[in-house]
Amino acid sequence: MSAAELTPLQRPTDRLRRRKAVNRGMEFLAWLSAAVAVAALGIVVFSVARRGASALSFDFLTKTQVPYDPTAKQGLANAFVGTFVIVGLATLMALPFGILIAIYVNEFAPRMIRNGISFVLDVLNGVPAIVIGFFVFGLIVVAHGQSGLAGAFALAVLMLPLVARTTMEVLALVPNSLREAALGVGSPRWRMTLGIVLPQTIGGVLTGATLAVARVAGETAPLLFTSSLVAYNTSFNPAHPLQTVPVAIFELSESPDPTDHARAWAAAFVLLMFILFASLGARWLATRSRRKLGRAAR
Amino acid sequence: MHLGDVLLQGAAALASLGAVALVVLIVYKVVEGARLSLSTFGLGFVTHVGWDPVHLKFGAGSFLFGTAITSLGALILATPLAIGIALFLTELAPAGIRGPVTALVETLAAIPSVVIGLWGILVLAPLLRDHVDPALHSALGFIPLFGPATYSANVFTAIIVLTIMILPIISSISRELFLGVPSELKEGALGLGTTRWEMVRGVVFPYTRGGVAAAMILGLGRALGEAIAVAMVIGAFTGISWNLFNPGNTLAAMIALNYQGASSGLELSSLIYLALILLVFSILVNLLAQLIVRRVARRQGLAST
Numbered sequence: 001m002s003a004a005e006l007t008p009l010q011r012p013t014d015r016l017r018r019r020k021a022v023n024r025g026m027e028f029l030a031w032l033s034a035a036v037a038v039a040a041l042g043i044v045v046f047s048v049a050r051r052g053a054s055a056l057s058f059d060f061l062t063k064t065q066v067p068y069d070p071t072a073k074q075g076l077a078n079a080f081v082g083t084f085v086i087v088g089l090a091t092l093m094a095l096p097f098g099i100l101i102a103i104y105v106n107e108f109a110p111r112m113i114r115n116g117i118s119f120v121l122d123v124l125n126g127v128p129a130i131v132i133g134f135f136v137f138g139l140i141v142v143a144h145g146q147s148g149l150a151g152a153f154a155l156a157v158l159m160l161p162l163v164a165r166t167t168m169e170v171l172a173l174v175p176n177s178l179r180e181a182a183l184g185v186g187s188p189r190w191r192m193t194l195g196i197v198l199p200q201t202i203g204g205v206l207t208g209a210t211l212a213v214a215r216v217a218g219e220t221a222p223l224l225f226t227s228s229l230v231a232y233n234t235s236f237n238p239a240h241p242l243q244t245v246p247v248a249i250f251e252l253s254e255s256p257d258p259t260d261h262a263r264a265w266a267a268a269f270v271l272l273m274f275i276l277f278a279s280l281g282a283r284w285l286a287t288r289s290r291r292k293l294g295r296a297a298r
Numbered sequence: 299m300h301l302g303d304v305l306l307q308g309a310a311a312l313a314s315l316g317a318v319a320l321v322v323l324i325v326y327k328v329v330e331g332a333r334l335s336l337s338t339f340g341l342g343f344v345t346h347v348g349w350d351p352v353h354l355k356f357g358a359g360s361f362l363f364g365t366a367i368t369s370l371g372a373l374i375l376a377t378p379l380a381i382g383i384a385l386f387l388t389e390l391a392p393a394g395i396r397g398p399v400t401a402l403v404e405t406l407a408a409i410p411s412v413v414i415g416l417w418g419i420l421v422l423a424p425l426l427r428d429h430v431d432p433a434l435h436s437a438l439g440f441i442p443l444f445g446p447a448t449y450s451a452n453v454f455t456a457i458i459v460l461t462i463m464i465l466p467i468i469s470s471i472s473r474e475l476f477l478g479v480p481s482e483l484k485e486g487a488l489g490l491g492t493t494r495w496e497m498v499r500g501v502v503f504p505y506t507r508g509g510v511a512a513a514m515i516l517g518l519g520r521a522l523g524e525a526i527a528v529a530m531v532i533g534a535f536t537g538i539s540w541n542l543f544n545p546g547n548t549l550a551a552m553i554a555l556n557y558q559g560a561s562s563g564l565e566l567s568s569l570i571y572l573a574l575i576l577l578v579f580s581i582l583v584n585l586l587a588q589l590i591v592r593r594v595a596r597r598q599g600l601a602s603t
Contacts, residue, residue: 019493019496020493022493022495023493023494023495023496026494026495026498027390027494027495029382030382030383030385030386030389030390031386031390032382033378033379033380033381033382033383033386034382034383034386034387034391034399034403036379037379037383037402037403037406037465037466037469038399038402038403040406040462040465041402041403041405041406041409044409044413044414044417044462045409047417047421048413048416048417097313097316097317100309100310100312100313100314101310101313101314101316101317103306103310104307104310104311104313104314105314107310108307108310108311109311109314113314116318117314117317117318119584119588120317120318120321121317122584122588123321123580123581123584124317124320124321124324126516126519126523126580126581126583126584127321127324127523127577127580127581128522128523128524128525128550128576128577128580129523129525130523130525130550130553130554130573130576131324131328131523131573131576131577131580132324134327134328134331134553134569134570134573135323135324135327135328137331138327138328138330138331138570139323139327157320157324160317160320164317188300188302188303189300189302189303189306189307190300190302190303190305190306190307191302193306194306214408215408217410218409218410218411218412218413219410219411220410220411220412220525220526220554221411221525221526221550221554224554224557224558225557228558229558246410246412246526249412249413249416250412250415250526250530253412253415253416253419253420253530254530261420264416265416265420268412268413268416268417271410271412271413272409272410272413275408275409275410276405276408279404279405279408280401280405283401
């Protein structure tokens with residue numbers, strides 16, 4: 001049926017045509033914004049990969065830094081080891097602490113206190129990383145000097161709200177029927193919590209922990225204050241300041257020497273790959289554990 | 299009561315108390331570190347423009363200005379983009395690409411700031427200086443913000459970098475809000491013959507306005523506190539310039555860049571004073587976001603009964 005056969009009332013008016021045009025324009029803008037975000041990710045990852053992959057070598061992964069000597073064969077092994085030690089220690093500090101907070105909030109606390117602690121966790125989550133750096137500087141570094149331990153503590157403060165928050169979310173997903181069943185067969189509350197409820201949440205807790213690791217592995221600001229004045233040897237000892245990947249990237253990027261820039265790109269590439277895989281792994285874990293909890297609920 | 303119950307509840311309560319104590323301790327330690335500067339300069343520090351380690355005269359004025367202009371700039375660029383992304387993901391995207399695009403946008407949030415900073419200064423900044431900055435200057439040069447472009451490390455680069463960093467925060471919160479709009483309302487609007495955009499403007503936006511404002515505030519909080527990425531691209535200039543293509547500095551970036559070079563106790567204490575200002579901002583931002591969320595929740599609770 002062509003437009004000519006329509007009655008005047010059925011014929012699209014100019015006004016309708018304009019409304020449809022506005023709609024199409026807005027839909028196009030929404031498509032465009034999504035494309036811009038995906039493109040931004042693609043461009044950043046591609047830039048880092050293109051420049052970083054070519055500077056990547058066996059030496060880069062296994063040899064340590066030799067500052068002020070661009071001709072020496074060197075790598076960032078010391079930074080990789082340092083990041084591993086510091087992030088590992090931070091996880092050991094934040095994980096039990098965060099899980100306990102979540103257990104208290106979800107299983108024991110009255111409603112008022114629950115809201116209060118939630119808010120405190122939000123505030124802690126919102127404190128800029130650089131302020132956390134100054135906090136640990138005042139708390140530990142002024143008296144005892146920089147150390148890997150101080151760096152780990154700073155990162156643990158950043159991880160704590162993330163770990164507590166995700167654990168609270170999964171604890172809330174555990175069906176009450178499980179709790180009632182455990183109490184019903186006469187198990188005390190603590191065994192119900194630790195033996196029945198908590199094991200249900202392992203997937204979710206691991207997801208939270210992985211996301212928190214991915215977040216703090218790339219943190220630079222708090223480590224500048226706590227673990228940046230380093231000797232460039234490879235060391236596992238957190239009593240001394242340890243070099244880390246993000247601090248190394250920051251320092252190398254400020255160097256005028258182009259070979260240092262190449263090393264910064266390679267380090268950024270390794271860090272980015274680690275973080276992308278950790279985030280994707282966490283996402284996969286999350287879907288898996290949610291499916292499992294869903295089954296338990298049925 | 300069982301001994302185990304007492305132990306577990308005690309440990310859990312202690313841990314929670316620990317979190318509260320941690321926040322109190324953070325505030326206390328930062329105030330303590332800033333005390334020397336607080337007693338020397340008082341509140342005048344906040345507005346004094348200049349950072350002079352030789353004559354020991356410090357002030358936060360130019361960094362407050364830089365922080366305001368970079369975070370507001372980033373917010374202005376990121377908000378419409380983020381809302382566009384959220385609308386795309388909730389209303390337009392075909393089912394097959396919805397999941398992957400959501401994952402990709404959230405991955406953007408996982409990129410460490412030092413990596414964005416490295417990319418910002420070595421790739422983005424030269425590109426903007428050679429192509430975008432001069433074009434903006436010649437088109438919009440009558441506005442003082444778009445002055446002559448000479449430096450590659452400048453405030454505008456910092457704004458773009460911050461936009462990339464806060465975009466995923468605002469868009470993922472907005473997406474969840476848009477998903478929460480009852481489909482009866484949306485279908486009702488469409489059934490009255492509105493176009494999809496008119497439905498969004500008439501139903502989705504009013505329904506989620508408060509939540510989106512809270513999301514913007516959280517994005518602003520992130521932008522205010524970002525230190526490393528901004529430090530790498532902003533060019534470290536102390537002073538006030540309305541030209542976005544000049545270097546500048548922000549509170550967080552100033553701290554990151556000068557902490558190791560602080561030459562006196564007073565300078566270090568003044569840097570901690572800057573951190574104190576940031577801390578106050580971050581707490582205010584959180585309070586404000588909470589307040590908005592609570593008000594919206596109350597209103598929607600009323601609407602649904």
